[in-house]
Amino acid sequence: MSLVMGAMASAAVGTAAQLGVADVLAQGPATAPELAKAVDADADSLGSVLQALTALGVFTRDEQGRYANSPLSEPLRSDHPESVRNLAALLCGLYGHAATGGLTEAVRTGTSVMPTAFGVSLYEYLDQHPDSARIFDRAMEDWARPIGTVLAEHVPFAGVRTVVDVGGGNGTLLKAILTAHPHLRGVCVDRPDTCRRAEAELAASGSADLADRLTFQPADILHEVPAGGDLYILKNVLHDWSSESGVQILRNIRRAVVPEGATPTEDSSKLLVIDPLVEHDSGAAFRNLVKMVVGEAQARERSEADMRREAKEAGFHVLSITPCPADLSITACTPV
Structure with a gap:
């Protein structure tokens, strides 16, 4: 079940990365409503994501309900010297959505996942979606x-x-x-x-x-x-x-x-x-899956x-x- 729920964990990490939650928490602990206001999100929905990520050790939460960064979430900050914020947003976002929508059919047919999921190649998709293109660049x-x-x-x-x-x-x-x-x-x-x-x-x-x-x-x-x-x-x-x-x-x-x-x-x-x-390459097996998705x-x-x-x-x-x-x-x- 941990593996089955992996897609949900990935989506939660990608959401936190794209919204910039770790950047806000770098300024100090904050409650879900305070974070929601800072990142322009719905407080209840963001709270659900934060609870899941806290259970995974990405963030911490004190008795007053204030969330804070952990060593695991520090690289999700934009200003971290080894930042992976945008990489997480891409891999957990566009790439993850493509894999969920088209990996099975791509395996059946021997084709790339992106055209199966979205009807176009990765670079054609980026040409049509400027926000995704900016995340890809970063x-x-x-x-x-x-x-x-x-x-x-x-x-x-x-x-x-x-x-x-x-x-x-x-x-x-x-x-x-x-x-x-x-x-x-x-x-x-x-x-x-x-x-x-x-x-x-x-x-x-x-x-x-x-x-x-x-x-x-x-x-x-x-x-x-x-x-x-x-x-x-x-x-x-x-x-x-x-x-x-x-x-x-x-x-x-x-x-x-x-x-x-x-x-x-x-x-x-x-x-x-x-x-x-x-x-x-210690991650060769999973990197091949990424290639199937976007290559x-x-x-x-x-x-x-x-x-x-x-x-x-x-x-x-x-x-x-x-x-x-x-x-x-x-x-x-x-x-x-």
Whole structure:
């Protein structure tokens, strides 16, 4: 029964994340009516959600009926250094709703869940629902933050001038790298609507230095990737695509790195593929379910052997594969 009721627990966590309950409680304990007023919700309904989450240990409740954050709810705060507020809102919200509405049929037919549940792909859905798109952008920021710190600290950028992040969302990864390395310029490649939102957000941030060094370039990475980078990064992208589409994306990067008819040299741009690989991913089993929900049909978690094979098919040689935080692995590649 605990497993059966898991969807309800997930929905409750997602509701608290989306409403920003932990942000309000960061200012001090509050009753359900006080919280409801602060987050613009119905007091009785919010009270039911809070009682359930308190039973799960997410929040605490004292004898006066005041709720407070617990260590478990702290990362649901927007300002927490390891915040997962928006990631929780996405996984427990849109992704959860899609899985509930279409997973069984997708398993029967071998298709992706999103079209079964909503009639459109994930990105088409986001184009049609701006609020969900904003949560998606912020969730990708939550996912990118830990690896951004790792790359900024441990990847040698001395000989690099321009870093191109393919499928880079709102530029969180590049912002971490460019902040740590002032000599770098960055190009973030993503869908047109994502780039528009990210450009507006960067302009509103007041960071003149980053605004000068970071640009956003719309592109369909299944068809093209802009040239001009000294280092290309592909993070949390391949796992949403089938092997065939993954190889196509890698080939497009290969064409951007080495123009048609040219021969790779020692100075050719390098590629870092940052994705979960089954050998180093403690959550591989459930991550495959997420791929079924929002990824392309036949998208699955890759193994090291899969990664090496796809890189070779696309014209890259794998130099190394390094496990890193957040169950990700960094595959360093050079064109051949």
